[in-house]
Amino acid sequence: RAEERLKGQREVHEGLIEKGLKIISDSYLAPFLARSEAAGLAVAGVSREGKNFEEIVSEADGNGYDLVVMGAHGLGKTDISRIGSVVERVARRVKADILIMKDASSSGPSNDIAAAIDGSPASFGALASAIHLSKVFKTGVAAMSAFDPDFHRTAFRSIAGVLSDEAGRIFRFKEQEKLHDEIIDTGLARIYAGHLESAAKMAGAKGVNLKTTLLSGKASTEIIRYCQRERPFILALGRTGVHATEALDIGATTENCLREAPCNILITSREAALPPALASGVEWDAEAKTVLSSIPSFVRQMVKKMAEDAARQ
Numbered sequence: 001r002a003e004e005r006l007k008g009q010r011e012v013h014e015g016l017i018e019k020g021l022k023i024i025s026d027s028y029l030a031p032f033l034a035r036s037e038a039a040g041l042a043v044a045g046v047s048r049e050g051k052n053f054e055e056i057v058s059e060a061d062g063n064g065y066d067l068v069v070m071g072a073h074g075l076g077k078t079d080i081s082r083i084g085s086v087v088e089r090v091a092r093r094v095k096a097d098i099l100i101m102k103d104a105s106s107s108g109p110s111n112d113i114a115a116a117i118d119g120s121p122a123s124f125g126a127l128a129s130a131i132h133l134s135k136v137f138k139t140g141v142a143a144m145s146a147f148d149p150d151f152h153r154t155a156f157r158s159i160a161g162v163l164s165d166e167a168g169r170i171f172r173f174k175e176q177e178k179l180h181d182e183i184i185d186t187g188l189a190r191i192y193a194g195h196l197e198s199a200a201k202m203a204g205a206k207g208v209n210l211k212t213t214l215l216s217g218k219a220s221t222e223i224i225r226y227c228q229r230e231r232p233f234i235l236a237l238g239r240t241g242v243h244a245t246e247a248l249d250i251g252a253t254t255e256n257c258l259r260e261a262p263c264n265i266l267i268t269s270r271e272a273a274l275p276p277a278l279a280s281g282v283e284w285d286a287e288a289k290t291v292l293s294s295i296p297s298f299v300r301q302m303v304k305k306m307a308e309d310a311a312r313q
Contacts, residue, residue, distance in 0.1 A: 022047060114234070143212050
């Protein structure tokens with residue numbers, strides 16, 4: 001326990017650890033550098049000291065990289081782990097697009113790059129990325145869109161359990177319920193089919209024939225089932241979706257697909273608006289907007305879509 005001897009031991013230990021970990025990191029980089037140079041690619045290796053996910057995010061954001069690529073698991077993989085903690089933390093925090101590799105074989109029924117569309121600018125940004133990458137990898141492009149009629153019915157009818165008779169009469173619950181069901185039955189599928197039509201037009205404008213699939217059910221569940229069935233090479237997702245808020249780091253559907261979808265996952269922060277030529281061409285005047293604003297928010301978009309469809313017809 002002599003202080004001088006302990007101090008000497010600490011200095012030796014810290015030196016060995018610091019140098020040793022640096023050597024290990026450089027050894028991990030060496031095969032990648034060699035393969036990249038052999039392929040004629042400009043390449044650089046970086047070893048950083050610190051907490052792994054924090055240093056990856058800092059390196060990516062601090063240098064303005066376009067894309068971060070990570071394996072779905074690291075050295076700590078277990079039989080029950082769905083995705084590594086480091087990649088999940090990086091995916092939540094990094095501003096750049098991130099590609100998570102789960103299956104590099106691309107040997108499933110479909111070699112397409114697929115995009116999940118919910119009508120948000122983020123989902124069309126994912127489609128734009130999918131189209132770009134399909135030209136790099138020489139693959140087809142597919143898009144799926146999932147609507148969930150059951151959730152809306154369940155949420156709406158749960159109101160019935162808490163309304164008193166008087167409140168039910170004031171709210172005109174039975175009439176509201178009938179109107180709501182009619183809108184849900186006819187409106188949701190038409191809205192999400194419309195998203196796919198817009199996606200097909202967007203892809204067509206870039207010379208790509210888009211394969212589209214409309215799914216019914218909880219979005220993340222149906223998208224994961226689609227990926228289990230079709231096994232696309234990459235599933236492209238917007239970081240957030242149509243219900244995003246400023247405080248949200250990653251959307252629920254994207255988070256669930258990141259964990260459970262069996263294919264490679266691209267999460268993009270890019271956004272894309274439909275070109276003016278592909279927009280609806282229907283304008284709402286001030287009076288119409290006032291009427292529209294009086295409709296409950298959870299069905300407003302469906303009513304808007306139905307009115308625009310009727311106007312076009």
